[in-house]
Structure formats: structure tokens, C-alpha cells
Amino acid sequence: MNILEIRQLHMSFGSNKVLNGLDMAVPEHSIFGFVGKNGAGKTTTMKIVLGLLKAASGSVTVCGEKVVYGDTKTNRHIGFLPDVPEFYGYMRPKEYLKLCGEITGLSAQAIRNRSEELLALVGLKDVNRRIGGFSRGMKQRLGIAQALLNEPRLLICDEPTSALDPIGRKQILDILAAIKGKTTVVFSTHILSDVERICDHIAVLDQGRLVLSGTISEIQKQYRRNSYSIRFAHPEQAARFAACEQLSSSAIKLEQEGNALTITIEEQAVDGQVLIDLLSQMQITPEKFEAMEPTLENLFTEVVQ
Amino acid sequence: MEVLKEYWVFIVPLIIAELALMVAALTHVLRHSNYRFGSRALWIFIVVFFQIIGPLAYFIFGRGVDE
Amino acid sequence: MKHYLVFFKKELLEYNRTYKLLILLLVFLILGIMNPLTAKLTPDLLAKFMPEGVSITLPEPSSLDSWAQFYKNVTQMGLIVTILVFSGVLSSELSKGTLIILLTKGLPRRVVILAKYMSMLVLWSASILTSFLVTWAYTVYIFPDGKSANLLFSMFCLWLYGALLLAVLLLAATLVKSSYGSLLITGVVVVLLTILNIAPAIQQYNPLSLAAKNMDLVMQNIEPSSLFPAIGVTVLATVVLLFAAVVIFRKKQL
Numbered sequence: 001m002n003i004l005e006i007r008q009l010h011m012s013f014g015s016n017k018v019l020n021g022l023d024m025a026v027p028e029h030s031i032f033g034f035v036g037k038n039g040a041g042k043t044t045t046m047k048i049v050l051g052l053l054k055a056a057s058g059s060v061t062v063c064g065e066k067v068v069y070g071d072t073k074t075n076r077h078i079g080f081l082p083d084v085p086e087f088y089g090y091m092r093p094k095e096y097l098k099l100c101g102e103i104t105g106l107s108a109q110a111i112r113n114r115s116e117e118l119l120a121l122v123g124l125k126d127v128n129r130r131i132g133g134f135s136r137g138m139k140q141r142l143g144i145a146q147a148l149l150n151e152p153r154l155l156i157c158d159e160p161t162s163a164l165d166p167i168g169r170k171q172i173l174d175i176l177a178a179i180k181g182k183t184t185v186v187f188s189t190h191i192l193s194d195v196e197r198i199c200d201h202i203a204v205l206d207q208g209r210l211v212l213s214g215t216i217s218e219i220q221k222q223y224r225r226n227s228y229s230i231r232f233a234h235p236e237q238a239a240r241f242a243a244c245e246q247l248s249s250s251a252i253k254l255e256q257e258g259n260a261l262t263i264t265i266e267e268q269a270v271d272g273q274v275l276i277d278l279l280s281q282m283q284i285t286p287e288k289f290e291a292m293e294p295t296l297e298n299l300f301t302e303v304v305q
Numbered sequence: 306m307e308v309l310k311e312y313w314v315f316i317v318p319l320i321i322a323e324l325a326l327m328v329a330a331l332t333h334v335l336r337h338s339n340y341r342f343g344s345r346a347l348w349i350f351i352v353v354f355f356q357i358i359g360p361l362a363y364f365i366f367g368r369g370v371d372e
Numbered sequence: 373m374k375h376y377l378v379f380f381k382k383e384l385l386e387y388n389r390t391y392k393l394l395i396l397l398l399v400f401l402i403l404g405i406m407n408p409l410t411a412k413l414t415p416d417l418l419a420k421f422m423p424e425g426v427s428i429t430l431p432e433p434s435s436l437d438s439w440a441q442f443y444k445n446v447t448q449m450g451l452i453v454t455i456l457v458f459s460g461v462l463s464s465e466l467s468k469g470t471l472i473i474l475l476t477k478g479l480p481r482r483v484v485i486l487a488k489y490m491s492m493l494v495l496w497s498a499s500i501l502t503s504f505l506v507t508w509a510y511t512v513y514i515f516p517d518g519k520s521a522n523l524l525f526s527m528f529c530l531w532l533y534g535a536l537l538l539a540v541l542l543l544a545a546t547l548v549k550s551s552y553g554s555l556l557i558t559g560v561v562v563v564l565l566t567i568l569n570i571a572p573a574i575q576q577y578n579p580l581s582l583a584a585k586n587m588d589l590v591m592q593n594i595e596p597s598s599l600f601p602a603i604g605v606t607v608l609a610t611v612v613l614l615f616a617a618v619v620i621f622r623k624k625q626l
Binding site: 312314315318319322323325326329333357360361364365368 | 391394395399401402406409413456510513
Binding site: 047051052053070073078080082088091095099103104143146150 | 374375378379382385386389390468469470472473474475476477478479480481622623625626
């Protein structure tokens with residue numbers, strides 16, 4: 001079942017078309033990486049899903065219910081973490097969670113229990129200072145606690161890691177990975193390594209529409225090339241290997257760079273085994289033999305010109 | 306002193322209220338280091354030497370945004 | 373209803389922690405003490421600074437002088453400080469984005485506007501009442517002449533005028549981004565009311581009368597009923613302004 005469905009979403013600010021017929025579906029219980037360049041329309045999409053912005057046309061459904069602009073009922077299913085969450089600086093973390101809990105209509109008992117639990121989860125258990133003195137990372141973590149307070153079915157995070165240092169970033173990713181299974185997570189980012197670390201689904205947004213989407217393994221399979229990288233001890237060795245006649249076919253591309261050789265085989269019948277056999281025939285022990293997986297970075301640059 | 310004897314019912318509460326305002330502003334100046342403009346020394350001077358107006362100016366215009 | 377209460381409580385906590393409560397109550401307390409004191413001291417001071425040999429006969433100060441100070445100070449210093457203190461209540465939340473999370477949690481936008489207005493009104497009421505009670509107590513104590521009339525009604529008029537300005541301020545905050553912008557709009561409205569007041573035909577309906585005719589009421593130069601039209605206009609205007617603020621805020625892209 002899809003927890004979030006977006007159909008033919010159009011949106012523009014003035015003459016600038018931000019969303020151009022965006023279609024997207026987020027399956028339940030996934031960690032969904034929403035990737036795109038800065039200004040690709042990620043934040044705009046999220047704000048429309050939350051009813052904070054009005055789309056020019058198109059529809060959004062959350063848990064099967066249609067999102068309307070303004071005070072939308074669908075928000076009760078959603079926890080939202082803005083890119084830079086802003087809190088009341090004069091409140092303490094518990095007071096803020098209490099305020100949020102009262103707004104969503106949780107009982108006093110539930111608020112106390114959930115607050116304890118969540119503050120422990122995000123590592124703010126013993127912090128009783130006013131939020132005004134919090135660091136970026138602490139605010140981001142309180143933001144997650146706040147977003148998870150009413151046990152939402154869908155957690156939407158807008159660039160949760162981009163403003164943080166490496167440690168803060170790891171903490172956030174660990175928290176998101178920890179809630180996987182209980183809550184569907186959609187998070188936007190332009191940092192691909194974050195996606196690789198925790199996401200199982202990915203969608204790439206470019207010029208207001210999706211240019212790539214699916215599970216990470218599907219995508220990698222789809223874009224996998226029969227491509228290998230071999231590093232030799234000497235450049236001459238590499239040259240000798242490249243020159244042998246078994247490899248002189250139009251279906252095989254060779255690229256030599258110093259003592260490294262990249263071999264791309266377009267023909268499905270030929271695979272890495274052929275190369276290994278060839279190496280042993282020629283009595284060459286390479287320093288490294290690697291089947292090249294398409295990295296997200298390569299994919300990203302390929303689909304987003 | 307004559308005046309004080311006659312008007313203490315006014316002057317004592319007045320001084321207490323003004324002092325309360327000043328102390329509140331002064332502790333805030335000393336506890337926080339970011340001001341919308343001006344420096345700590347400037348705000349201490351203003352708060353202490355300008356009764357009522359000084360603390361008011363600090364709280365309304367000078368206080369840093371967070372808290 | 374629950375939302376109103378929750379957000380109202382949040383506003384009061386904010387007033388307390390950001391010193392708004394302290395500032396307003398202390399300023400109005402100080403004004404309350406100053407009013408009768410100034411009334412009492414002015415003749416003495418004037419006499420002291422007269423050149424030697426010149427003697428003037430000043431009338432003995434009365435409770436009327438004390439109340440004249442009250443209405444002068446509260447309409448000027450009091451209202452200005454109140455408006456300044458409240459100038460950021462909505463605009464600072466909008467510019468910082470602190471409402472985003474609460475709105476996505478299902479806080480209706482209508483509640484934000486109305487609960488903010490209610491809490492502003494409560495603090496404004498407490499402030500003017502503090503000043504009034506203090507001035508009243510001192511005045512009864514030093515000028516027990518019983519010359520002043522319509523005291524409560526006169527204060528109510530000024531209170532209502534303040535309530536109107538707070539609604540203007542709130543509506544302005546839904547229209548412009550910065551708190552200075554909403555201050556400016558409120559200032560412009562006051563100037564417009566002042567200009568309108570030049571026309572005698574309009575005076576009767578002008579909300580500004582509620583802040584200008586107070587001493588006439590106290591001295592019984594006019595009947596309270598003569599201000600009823602202005603009161604009606606002010607109440608109506610306040611309701612319309614708040615309604616507009618809710619409608620505009622609902623449509624606002626955040």
C-alpha cells in the first residue's frame with residue numbers, strides 16, 4: 001500500500017516553474033530518499049503535502065485521504081521535521097513536547113510517556129536547558145522527537161542532515177534507521193551517501209519531475225553495466241593485457257589509466273569469468289579486481305544532466 | 306528630606322518598581338551576550354543610568370532574538 | 373476549544389518568559405504612582421522655580437489633576453509601550469517559522485489569531501487596571517474631594533480604544549512581514565483617526581474619541597451616552613479587523 005501518493009503536481013512561483021507534473025508514490029514501511037539538486041522543488045513538494053502551500057494543480061493523498069490546502073486533516077498521520085526547525089527559545093524540551101502533544105490531542109499521561117521515550121531516543125534525556133541555547137544538531141534531534149510524538153504513520157524530514165557536522169549527521173541517520181519498520185520515512189537530501197546508508201527507496205527529482213524512482217536494488221540492477229576495473233602492478237602489464245586479441249571486440253570497451261584498466265562489456269554472454277580466465281592464462285596476478293557497481297553519484301549525474 | 310517625609314508613600318514604591326525593572330534588565334544583559342545592536346557595556350550603561358526608559362529600550366529594542 | 377486554551381497558555385508563558393508581562397505591569401504600575409504624585413507636586417515645583425518676587429496664585433490641585441495625568445500618560449506612554457511590546461507577537465513567529473511545526477500538528481490557523489488576540493487583551497486589561505487602581509487609591513488618599521465622576525466608564529473607553537489598536541496591529545502583522553511594518557501601519561491608522569477627528573460630524577463616531585474625551589467624562593462636561601456611537605463603531609471595527617486577520621492568515625502561504 002502506498003502511504004503517500006502524488007499525482008500530476010504542478011506549481012510555480014511567478015514565472016519560475018518549480019513542479020512540472022510530479023508523480024510519486026511512497027510505499028508503507030519504506031525509508032524513502034527524495035533526492036534532487038538544491039532548488040529542484042523538494043521543499044515545495046513537502047510543503048504541499050503538509051498543506052502549507054497551495055499547488056496550482058494535481059492531487060496528493062496521504063493514507064488514502066486527500067490533502068487540502070490550509071488546515072488539513074491528513075496532517076494527523078504525518079510527523080514533519082522542517083529543514084531548520086524553529087522552536088520557542090524560552091521553552092525547555094519537555095515543555096515544547098507537551099505543547100505539541102496537547103495540540104495533537106494526546107492525554108497528559110501519553111505525553112509524559114512519549115516525551116520520556118523520545119527524548120531518550122534522540123539523546124536529549126537529561127537536557128533541561130532552554131531551547132534557545134541549543135546547537136543546530138540538538139535542535140534537529142528535538143525536531144525528530146517532536147515529529148514522532150503522535151506516532152505518525154509517515155515521517156517527513158526536509159534535509160535533516162545538510163546543516164550538520166559529521167557527528168550530528170550520523171546521529172540523525174542512526175535515529176532514522178532505528179525507527180524504520182514502525183514509521184514510513186520520507187527524507188529529502190542532496191547528500192547521496194546519506195541515502196545509500198539508510199534508504200531502501202529512492203526518487204530523484206529534477207526540473208519539477210521525477211527522473212528516477214524505485215528501490216535501490218532495482219535501480220542498481222537496472223543500471224548495472226558489465227563493467228570491471230583491474231589494477232595491475234605495472235602499466236606495461238596493463239597494456240599487454242589490453243592488447244590481447246580475445247578482448248579486441250567491438251562489444252568490449254577498454255580504458256587504460258596508468259596501471260589501471262576499466263573494461264566495459266556490452267555483450268551479456270561475456271562476464272567477469274572470461275577476464276579471470278584470461279588473466280590466469282597470461283599468468284598475471286592483478287593487484288585488484290573489481291566488478292563495478294553503479295554508484296548513486298554516477299546514477300544521479302547521469303539522470304540529472 | 307522634607308519631601309521624602311511627606312511623599313514616602315509615593316517614592317518608596319516608585320523606587321522599588323524602578324529598581325525591579327532595572328535589575329531585571331541588568332541580569333538579562335549580563336546573562337546573554339547577543340544583542341540586536343550595541344555592546345554589553347553600552348546596555349549596562351543605558352539600563353543603569355536611564356531610569357525606566359533604559360530598561361524599556363533594552364527589552365524592546367536591544368534584547369537578542371533568541372530568548 | 374481545547375486548542376484555544378493550549379495556545380492561550382503558551383502565549384501567557386511567552387509573555388512571562390520574554391519579560392513582556394514584567395515590563396507592562398511595572399510600567400503601568402510606575403505610571404499609576406506618578407499620576408497623583410505629579411498632580412500633587414506640580415504647583416510646588418512651579419512656585420519654587422518662579423523668579424523671586426513674582427508671586428502667582430495657583431489653584432490647589434485636586435483629584436481632577438491626578439486623573440488628567442492618568443489619561444495623558446496612559447494614552448501616550450502607556451499605549452505606545454503596549455503597542456511596542458506587542459509589535460512582534462505574530463510577525464516574529466512568522467519570520468522565524470516557529471508556527472510551522474504547530475500548524476502541521478493540527479493547530480487551526482483561526483486559533484492562532486484569536487488566541488493571540490485574547491492573550492494580548494488580557495495583558496492589556498491587567499496593565500491598565502493596575503495603573504487605574506493604583507492611581508485611584510492614591511487619589512482617594514491625597515485628594516479626597518469627590519470631584520471626579522464616571523471613572524470606571526472613562527477607563528473602559530480608553531481600554532476599548534487600546535483593544536482596537538491591538539486588533540489593528542494583529543491584522544497588520546498578517547499583511548506585512550516585519551514587526552516594524554505592522555508598527556508603521558498601526559501608527560498610520562492612529563494618524564488617520566486623528567485627521568478624521570477634525571471633522572466635527574465624524575467625531576461622535578470616531579474611536580479616537582474614546583481616548584480623547586476621558587477628562588470631559590470625569591469632569592462631567594459630557595454625558596457617557598454621547599460616546600455610545602463611538603463605542604459601537606469601535607467594537608464593530610475590532611470584530612471586523614479580527615475577522616479579516618483570520619481570513620487573510622488562512623490564505624497566507626507559510
